[in-house]
Amino acid sequence: MRRANEPGRKGALAGRNRLRLVMVGFAACFLVIGARVGQLSLLGTGDGPDATRQQAQARYPRPGITDRNGQVLASDIRIASLFANARQIVDVDEAVELLTSTLPDLNARDLRRKLGQDKAFVWLKREITPAQRQEIFDLGIPGLYFRSETRRVYPMGRTAAHVLGFVNIDSRGLAGVEKFLDDEGALYAASLADPVRQAALPVELSIDLSVQYAMSAEIAAAITRFKAEAGGGIVLNVKTGEVVALVSLPDFNPNNPKEAQDPTRINRMTGGVYELGSVVKAVTFAMAFEAGVTDLDGKYDARYPLVIGHSRIDDFHAEHRILTVPEIFTFSSNIGTARMALDVGLEGHQAFLKKAGLFDRLVTEVPEAAAPILPARWGKLTTVTAAFGHGFAVQPLQGASVIGAFLNGGMLVPPTFLKRDEATARVLSRRLVSEETGRKMRYLFRLNVEKGTAGKADAPGFRVGGKTGTAEKVINGRYSRDRLLNAFVGAFPMDDPTYVILVMLDEPQALPETYGYATSGWNAVPTAGKIIKRIAPLLGIEPQLTDEERAKLVKQAAKRAVKEGD
Amino acid sequence: MLRIVNTMLVAAVLVAGFLIFSLEHRTRGAERRIAIINDQLGEEREAMKLLTAEWSFLTRPVRLERLARGELGLAPVDVLQLARPDEVAGRLAERPPENPAESSKDPIADMLKVLQ
Numbered sequence: 001m002r003r004a005n006e007p008g009r010k011g012a013l014a015g016r017n018r019l020r021l022v023m024v025g026f027a028a029c030f031l032v033i034g035a036r037v038g039q040l041s042l043l044g045t046g047d048g049p050d051a052t053r054q055q056a057q058a059r060y061p062r063p064g065i066t067d068r069n070g071q072v073l074a075s076d077i078r079i080a081s082l083f084a085n086a087r088q089i090v091d092v093d094e095a096v097e098l099l100t101s102t103l104p105d106l107n108a109r110d111l112r113r114k115l116g117q118d119k120a121f122v123w124l125k126r127e128i129t130p131a132q133r134q135e136i137f138d139l140g141i142p143g144l145y146f147r148s149e150t151r152r153v154y155p156m157g158r159t160a161a162h163v164l165g166f167v168n169i170d171s172r173g174l175a176g177v178e179k180f181l182d183d184e185g186a187l188y189a190a191s192l193a194d195p196v197r198q199a200a201l202p203v204e205l206s207i208d209l210s211v212q213y214a215m216s217a218e219i220a221a222a223i224t225r226f227k228a229e230a231g232g233g234i235v236l237n238v239k240t241g242e243v244v245a246l247v248s249l250p251d252f253n254p255n256n257p258k259e260a261q262d263p264t265r266i267n268r269m270t271g272g273v274y275e276l277g278s279v280v281k282a283v284t285f286a287m288a289f290e291a292g293v294t295d296l297d298g299k300y301d302a303r304y305p306l307v308i309g310h311s312r313i314d315d316f317h318a319e320h321r322i323l324t325v326p327e328i329f330t331f332s333s334n335i336g337t338a339r340m341a342l343d344v345g346l347e348g349h350q351a352f353l354k355k356a357g358l359f360d361r362l363v364t365e366v367p368e369a370a371a372p373i374l375p376a377r378w379g380k381l382t383t384v385t386a387a388f389g390h391g392f393a394v395q396p397l398q399g400a401s402v403i404g405a406f407l408n409g410g411m412l413v414p415p416t417f418l419k420r421d422e423a424t425a426r427v428l429s430r431r432l433v434s435e436e437t438g439r440k441m442r443y444l445f446r447l448n449v450e451k452g453t454a455g456k457a458d459a460p461g462f463r464v465g466g467k468t469g470t471a472e473k474v475i476n477g478r479y480s481r482d483r484l485l486n487a488f489v490g491a492f493p494m495d496d497p498t499y500v501i502l503v504m505l506d507e508p509q510a511l512p513e514t515y516g517y518a519t520s521g522w523n524a525v526p527t528a529g530k531i532i533k534r535i536a537p538l539l540g541i542e543p544q545l546t547d548e549e550r551a552k553l554v555k556q557a558a559k560r561a562v563k564e565g566d
Numbered sequence: 567m568l569r570i571v572n573t574m575l576v577a578a579v580l581v582a583g584f585l586i587f588s589l590e591h592r593t594r595g596a597e598r599r600i601a602i603i604n605d606q607l608g609e610e611r612e613a614m615k616l617l618t619a620e621w622s623f624l625t626r627p628v629r630l631e632r633l634a635r636g637e638l639g640l641a642p643v644d645v646l647q648l649a650r651p652d653e654v655a656g657r658l659a660e661r662p663p664e665n666p667a668e669s670s671k672d673p674i675a676d677m678l679k680v681l682q
Contacts, residue, residue, distance in 0.1 A: 019568075064615070072622035078612050130616065155623035199611060213627035214642075461645040534642045543645045553646055 062152070062171055063181065063192045063200035065164060067209040068242075068419050072202070074164055074178070074254075076171070077153050080133045080146040082124045086117050088143030098139045099124070103132060127151070152178075154254040160212050162267040163205065163246050163366060163417055166254040175260065176267075177205065177417060180365045204419040206242030211235055214534045216247040219503065222527040223249055226508035226518075232268045233528075234397055234502040235535065238404035238491070240425040241413035243364075243397070244499065244539070246270075271368035273393040274504070277471030277520075278332045279403070279489045280389030284341050285329060285444060286406045287352040289437040293343040296440055298325040300336040308381045313338050316470070316519075317453075329444045330452030332468065334388045341387030342380070349383045353392075356405070356432055357412065362398045365417040370395055389469060390479075396487070400502040403489045405432045406441040407465075407497040446494040456525045457490050459532040460553055461543030465497070466490025466528065468520040473507070483507050486520035488528045493541055503528040 065074035089095050092115045100108045103125060114122045124144075128136070133146060152167045165176020173179035181189040181203065193200040219231045235245040248268040252259035259265060266272060288294050302323045306313040315333050328336030341349050353359055361371040373393040375382045385391040397415055405412040412432040413425050433441075445465030448454045454466040469487040472479040487504045491497040503524045514522035536543070545553070634640040 071625070072618050075615055075619045075622075077616055077619055130613070153619055155619050156626050157628070159627060210627060213631075217631070459645070461648075533645065537643045537645075537648060542650070543648050545645065550646070557644070557646060 061193055061200045062167075063189055064202040065177060065205060066202045067160070067205055067207045067212075068244075069208065070202075070204075071156075071209045073156055073160060073205065073207075073209070074152060074154050076150050078148050079127045079151050080130070080148045081126045082128055082133075082136060083145055083147060084115060084122050084124055085143045085145065086115050086119045086122055089115050090142060092116055095141045095144075098141060099136070102135050102139065103128070156209065157255065158251050158253050159209065159216060160205075160207050160246075161251045161254045161260075162248045162269070162368075163207055163243075164254055165366070166257040166260060168257070174257065175368065177203065177365055179367045183367065185365060206237070206240075206244060206417055206419050207246070208244045208538070210538050211535045212245040212247065214538065215245045215531050216249065216251070218527060218531045218534065219247050219249055219505075222503075222505060222508075222523065226505060226511065226523045228505045228508040228523075230264065230268060230506040232396065232502075232504045233531065234269055234400045234500075235539075236397075236400050236404055236415060236500045236502075237498060238408040238413065238500050239498055240420050240422050241401070241404075241415045241428070242420055243415055243417050245535075246366075246397070246417075267366065267368045268504070268506075269396045269502075270362070270364065270366050271370055271395075273370045273373050273395055274485055274487075275389055275391070275393045275471040275474075276396065276399045276487050276489075277389040277469030277485070278334075279399060279467050279469035279487050281329070281332065281337045281387070281469075282403055282406060282441065282445075282467050282489070283353070283356065283358070284337050284387040285325075286433050286437055286441055287344055287349065288340040289440050290352070290433045291344045291348055294325055294340060296325055296443070299323065300325070300328060300333075300339045302328070302333050302335040304335075306335050306338050306384065308384055311381055311384075313384060326444060326447055329467075330448050332453055337387045338384040341383050346378060346380065346383050349386070350378055353386070356402045358392070358394050358398060358402065362395055362401070362415070364397070364415055372398070389471060396502055396504055399487075400489060400500050402432075403467075403502075404491070404497075404500040406438055407445065407491045407500065408438070409435050410438040442494055442497065445491060449490070453521045454488065454490065454525050456521060457488060457529040457532070459492070459529050459536060460549040461545045462532055462536040462541055463493040463495055463544070464490050464529070464532055465492070465494040466501075466525070468525055470520040482518075484518055484520075486518075486524040488520055488524040490528055490532070492532055492536060493544075498541070499539060501528055501532060503531065 062076055064072060064076065066072050092112060095115055096108055096111050099111060100106050106125060111124065114124065136144060137146075150171065152171055154161070154164060154166075161176075163176055165173055165178040165180075167173050167178050173182040177185075189200075189203070192203065215233050215235060219233050222228070223231045230249060232248040233245065234243065234247075236242070237244055246267075246269050248266070250262075250265050252262070252265045254260075268274075294300075299322050302315060302318075303320050305315075313334050315331070315335055317331050317333075319327075319331055319333070323331065323333055323336050325336075325340075327333070328340075344352070350359075358372060359374060361369055363369055372395070375386070375391050382391055401415045402412070410431055410433040411426075411429040413429040442465065445467060446463070447465075448468075449458050449464050449466055453468045457464050457466050467489055469489070471485045471487070472481060473483040473485050474480070475483060485504070485506055486508055487502065489500065489502045491500045505520075505524045505527070508518055508523040510516045510518040510522075
């Protein structure tokens with residue numbers, strides 16, 4: 001009522017005020033929107049579309065695996081499979097004719113039967129190449145479809161299979177580095193992935209493919225030649241702890257994982273434990289030098305067998321005289337080595353083995369890692385036998401890494417299957433023996449190749465050093481005289497040991513050429529020599545031939561040339 | 567006054583509307599192009615993966631050894647075949663040909679001639 005009484009100014013004023021309010025309200029809204037737009041376009045957002053997309057794709061792409069030089073060892077490949085909706089096929093005869101001309105390995109009769117059925121889904125061919133896929137697509141037959149699936153392929157086949165491992169049908173690693181990428185190394189694998197691009201950087205292994213192949217070829221040849229059950233080898237860079245090659249034969253093809261289920265095809269270098277025999281004497285020597293109980297000019301009585309309780313310890317190459325320490329090494333005297341261990345004492349012996357990590361399971365990126373087998377009770381006899389490698393069994397890789405620690409100047413570097421540089425290795429390593437002990441060990445190893453049981457390992461020019469080991473295998477709880485496990489651990493070049501090589505042959509047989517001997521010096525050692533000759537140039541070791549060696553080699557080469565000329 | 571403001575505002579709304587529309591149109595175009603390019607990138611990446619795997623398969627050491635030994639008659643390097651540059655320096659020809667490319671069509675043959 002009041003309003004009706006007061007028309008004019010007041011009404012107009014109220015209208016204008018309202019309008020102003022609306023204008024201010026709109027202006028405020030637009031200002032807010034404008035400010036936000038400005039902020040978004042100029043400053044960007046903290047959680048943009050990329051972040052949202054990342055959350056949506058929880059599954060990381062599986063990284064490929066390459067060797068240390070970038071050669072692809074494992075890769076995920078998208079593969080198409082061809083299937084048909086038989087109900088949609090118009091002309092079965094035409095389709096069969098066109099398909100068999102494009103995919104010659106298809107059986108025409110079988111195909112006709114499949115396409116003639118009244119089914120909405122029949123597989124025609126699994127895993128066709130992209131080129132074939134395009135060709136079939138271009139045929140323009142209605143009712144043909146493709147389904148693409150991701151498959152893990154291992155282009156190298158058997159080479160390095162034990163390191164790589166394999167995956168199951170769902171791309172989950174079941175062995176080797178593949179398993180590591182899903183278990184302990186899952187974080188590492190995720191760090192390589194780029195979920196936005198659906199891609200991943202490859203995992204770079206420490207393996208050198210050419211070295212790996214050369215070693216596996218030589219060991220395969222040795223197994224055939226000496227009719228051995230199995231064999232294996234390791235090349236370890238002792239400065240970085242990188243495993244450059246790891247061979248275990250018989251091996252398997254990771255593209256066909258069923259083969260790997262065969263128990264004879266296990267990874268013997270990490271998944272099995274072996275008594276390494278006299279190779280372990282090197283550990284006893286280093287321990288004795290380190291404890292200061294003897295030195296290179298020390299002497300030990302090896303005239304009579306050592307009797308402990310009911311056991312007699314005798315030498316294989318018995319000399320029956322007093323031996324100097326270097327002689328004990330080169331003749332591989334059990335008696336001498338046992339006496340050295342007894343000088344160090346039971347406690348000291350165990351403490352040193354523990355420090356070297358030989359009492360613990362060695363863990364690397366390859367999950368097939370066996371725990372050492374140790375004597376239940378450590379008595380005097382245990383120390384004596386353990387001094388020359390009987391009675392306790394470790395992974396061969398473990399043995400190689402400890403020997404490596406003696407030769408690289410005393411630092412124990414944990415072995416790895418992933419690429420690593422020297423600076424990282426220095427951080428991870430710890431001192432096992434003094435540099436002085438390291439120098440003595442180098443001398444003994446080189447001496448043993450120049451004058452001792454490992455003479456046949458010499459690859460002229462590459463300064464090889466090494467120690468042999470012949471262990472009798474335990475069959476039904478007893479040591480067997482004629483079933484041997486032979487090992488050789490060596491290193492090159494001895495003036496600055498960079499690579500340790502381990503070669504193992506399981507039950508090699510004596511041959512007429514080896515004069516009926518089946519000990520390590522006649523099979524594992526020459527095999528190692530051949531391998532070093534082949535891989536040292538690949539590893540960039542510069543040969544240094546003495547004039548004597550050169551003359552000898554030239555003469556041999558001339559002889560070979562004459563023979564070929566005949 | 568108000569009328570002028572109103573007209574201007576209406577004009578501004580129309581202009582802004584047009585600008586926003588055209589901007590959105592361009593954005594959609596760009597998005598479509600990005601999607602296409604991303605698809606192509608994905609395909610190229612898959613193709614690269616396939617080709618590198620194939621390359622690896624073809625250069626696998628087993629095959630290379632067979633080819634090198636069988637077809638080319640090659641063998642692993644012998645230690646006598648390795649030498650440092652200073653060891654072979656004395657055996658090299660005094661002076662390589664001045665400019666091999668100019669002298670004739672077959673520069674390697676020229677070089678061999680000089681070496682003989």
